[in-house]
Amino acid sequence: MDYVEASLAGQVLGDRSTSGAVVDALRGEIIQGRLKPGERLRQDAVASRFGVSQTVVREAFKDLIRECFLASEPRRGVSVATMSAAEAEEMTRLRSLVEPQALAWAIPRLTAVQFEAAERVLKELDDEKNVDRIILLNARFHRGLYAAADRPRTLTMVETLRLGFERYLRYTWEFTSHRDRSQQEHWELLAMCKQGDVVNACTLLTQHISATGQLLVESLAKQPVQHSS
Incomplete structure (x- = not known):
């Protein structure tokens, strides 16, 4: 039993509702590929597994x-x-609009402390091999840059899009050779942010997001159509 399941069993949920904890647990399993595209979920089985009501x-x-x-x-x-090329394209386009705007607002407000934190994350990414850690560190790098924007509505949109895109990112790291290029662009992006180069940093970020999305769209388009079992 993992931490979330243990918390559910003991009702140690903090400020999360019971339903919210189940959402977090199932979402995490979908993102990590433990629940497969097309796999059917029975309400009674899930309720029994987490020790909650079927209403929850x-x-x-x-x-x-x-x-x-x-x-x-x-x-x-x-x-x-199921994952689809069309959904990957949609989320990529949305991310390429929202995230560069967040970065544009953030760059003039970034501090030396935040740059140092971003650099530490990238150094970890340079050597990391575990896919879960790569995805975590990738999100931490981008989130750390955008946070300085101090635009809660925009940052919420960014997080929502990134969360939905996370299992696509997992597919990228596991089944494509995109990692080296992505990491090189991370370092270039950080350098531009340090220089206060808003225009080129946002242009690179747009290209960075679009390249990942295009790779996904092309890869997914070649895969057999997924059907529910």
């Missing part, structure tokens, strides 16, 4: 359907949403 699970399913992690089909129930 029903609410969790609704949240995950809204987040596009689960899909609901008439008379077939709920299943893990």
